[in-house]
Amino acid sequence: MADEAFCVGPGPVPRSYLNIPNIISTALITGCDAIHPGYGFLAENARFAEICADHGLTFIGPTPSVISAMGDKATAKRVMKEAGVATTPGTDILDSVDEATRAAGKIGYPVLLKATAGGGGKGMRVVESPADMERAYASATAEAEASFKDGRVYMEKLILNPRHIEVQVLGDDFGNVVSLGERDCSVQKPSHQKLIEESPAPHLSEKTRSSLLDMAVRACKHVGYTNAGTLEFLVSGEHVYFMEMNTRIQVEHPVTEMVYSVDLVKEQIRIAAGEPLGYEQKDLQLRGHAIECRINAEDASNGFAPQAGTLSRVVFPGGPGVRVDTHVFSGAMVPPYYDSMIAKIVAFGASREAAIARMERALRETVIEGVSTTIGMCLEILATPQFREGKYDIGFLPNLLTQIGAPESLTGAPPSAAHPQRAKPAGSPGNL
Numbered sequence: 001m002a003d004e005a006f007c008v009g010p011g012p013v014p015r016s017y018l019n020i021p022n023i024i025s026t027a028l029i030t031g032c033d034a035i036h037p038g039y040g041f042l043a044e045n046a047r048f049a050e051i052c053a054d055h056g057l058t059f060i061g062p063t064p065s066v067i068s069a070m071g072d073k074a075t076a077k078r079v080m081k082e083a084g085v086a087t088t089p090g091t092d093i094l095d096s097v098d099e100a101t102r103a104a105g106k107i108g109y110p111v112l113l114k115a116t117a118g119g120g121g122k123g124m125r126v127v128e129s130p131a132d133m134e135r136a137y138a139s140a141t142a143e144a145e146a147s148f149k150d151g152r153v154y155m156e157k158l159i160l161n162p163r164h165i166e167v168q169v170l171g172d173d174f175g176n177v178v179s180l181g182e183r184d185c186s187v188q189k190p191s192h193q194k195l196i197e198e199s200p201a202p203h204l205s206e207k208t209r210s211s212l213l214d215m216a217v218r219a220c221k222h223v224g225y226t227n228a229g230t231l232e233f234l235v236s237g238e239h240v241y242f243m244e245m246n247t248r249i250q251v252e253h254p255v256t257e258m259v260y261s262v263d264l265v266k267e268q269i270r271i272a273a274g275e276p277l278g279y280e281q282k283d284l285q286l287r288g289h290a291i292e293c294r295i296n297a298e299d300a301s302n303g304f305a306p307q308a309g310t311l312s313r314v315v316f317p318g319g320p321g322v323r324v325d326t327h328v329f330s331g332a333m334v335p336p337y338y339d340s341m342i343a344k345i346v347a348f349g350a351s352r353e354a355a356i357a358r359m360e361r362a363l364r365e366t367v368i369e370g371v372s373t374t375i376g377m378c379l380e381i382l383a384t385p386q387f388r389e390g391k392y393d394i395g396f397l398p399n400l401l402t403q404i405g406a407p408e409s410l411t412g413a414p415p416s417a418a419h420p421q422r423a424k425p426a427g428s429p430g431n432l
């Protein structure tokens with residue numbers, strides 16, 4: 001759908017899309033003035049943002065220094081605390097097992113060790129008791145070192161059965177910041193990958209909601225945030241805890257676009273071009289409800305194993321309130337090299353019930369032949385009383401997978417436990 005396309009790598013090899021010299025050269029040769037990094041790894045690569053600037057190219061995203069600060073999760077927490085944002089009780093970077101054991105004694109078990117260079121669960125370990133600390137500390141730091149070449153870890157109190165709720169923000173170069181509500185992203189696979197997201201979050205009290213949105217705006221003003229960003233929170237009852245900030249546009253941004261009638265990517269480009277937002281918080285009005293289902297080429301009955309192959313037949317849904325973001329079509333190939341997501345189906349309705357009904361209709365209307373997809377799994381989730389009542393947390397999908405009887409080894413730990421100890425599979429795409 002682009003006006004022009006240029007190959008930045010030699011043929012269908014993996015990772016050509018991360019080849020910075022080729023991308024910069026292509027931009028310079030073609031006379032392009034700005035680069036939108038998408039939602040892959042380059043979106044949160046401060047060095048890439050700097051290289052763009054060094055070559056007179058506008059990076060469509062926040063400044064390199066904000067990307068760096070938020071990319072270091074312990075720094076991000078410190079900065080957010082300064083801004084008056086509620087963070088999970090815990091520590092800054094730990095220097096030794098002894099320090100970790102002392103800190104855990106004060107915080108109270110169970111605790112979590114998290115990699116400061118991490119996010120998304122890599123290098124994360126639950127520690128249930130002092131006896132487990134030495135092993136957990138060693139394996140968390142080793143995994144962090146192996147994954148990020150940075151073994152530093154910090155500690156947090158383990159929040160039991162929280163919801164994952166995130167706030168969308170936009171900031172311009174003139175200090176204007178707005179929030180565009182929240183998204184509930186608690187429906188996640190045991191690998192921490194999101195499967196269904198919705199906005200607004202169901203059963204969020206007005207008090208909790210406004211406190212989340214206020215904190216997000218305050219945080220962005222404090223760090224001088226520009227462009228689109230997301231603040232991730234854990235929510236447990238009326239308690240909210242800042243977790244991480246993502247300094248990019250995210251996969252699930254369409255649900256926000258539908259309920260706020262904004263084009264977030266257009267806003268990103270306008271902001272990067274130096275334009276002011278041109279509206280205030282009071283001009284943004286939440287209307288209706290939106291749900292997104294991620295359609296991945298994966299076998300949900302086999303631990304969501306990625307599926308490659310030719311799509312012999314593809315028919316996408318349409319009609320009122322249904323949006324499909326995709327790059328595939330009948331006859332398209334799904335190569336084994338990239339992320340398994342092949343489409344996003346988004347349904348809008350005046351109410352949550354209407355959005356769910358439209359989503360079920362849209363998913364049933366969809367035909368994808370040639371590879372297994374997550375459509376069936378999404379329909380199963382939508383049919384559960386827990387989802388319909390909007391009373392789910394991060395343990396919901398792992399527990400449902402166990403109930404359905406998927407092999408234990410593929411779905412994670414036993415029912416009712418959250419699954420914070422599971423790392424992403426090797427080669428996992430990270431940001432998606």
Ligand code: MV4
Binds near residue numbers: 163418419
């Ligand atoms: C937590 C947590 C409970 N308590 N932190 C998982 C990925 C990474 N981004 C942070 N994660 C968690 N951090 C504390 N203090 C539970 C999780 C977690 C999780 C968070 C969001 C969505 C799904 C999740 C699944 C398992 C664990």
